Amino acid sequence: MRLAAHCQHLERWKIPRSDFPDGRVGYLTWRTELGRFHAARAREILAELGYDEATIGAVGHILTKQNLRSNRDSQTMEDALCLVFLEYEFDEFMQKYPDEEKAIAILQKTWKKMSARGHEAALALPLGARAKELVGRALGG
Secondary structure, three states, X not given: OHHHHHHOOOOHHHOOHHHOOOHHHHHHHHHHHHHHHHHHHHHHHHHHOOOOHHHXXXXXXXXXXXXXXXXXXXXXXXXXXXXXXXHHHHHHHHXXXXXXXXXXXXXXXXXXXXXXXXXXXXXXXXXXXXHHHHHHHHOOO
């Protein structure tokens, strides 16, 4: 898990978001490409450092988000990424995209990716008033 966390954004600048089309399909294609790239770079680096194939494979599995619901480590990584977005990036996102309906839709998509454990952690985050209100609306409250 720690190795995967460290490898999550290896050389991310080599595949900029701007190289992909705008919109959901472009975003998802970019994210998939990044996951594959990070897994390949992690494989190279970890092999050079002498890590065994099982460890390298597990890191790649997490980075490519395989079996999210059934692989606890992959789901934990996804939960962590969603929590980071909510706690540290959501306020800035709302400033760039003030359309509340879009923000609510993104919160709903984020919520769907998370486990029950992730939901519990998200509800305990120290969010600002506006973010809390949008989360509440996204969850139907």
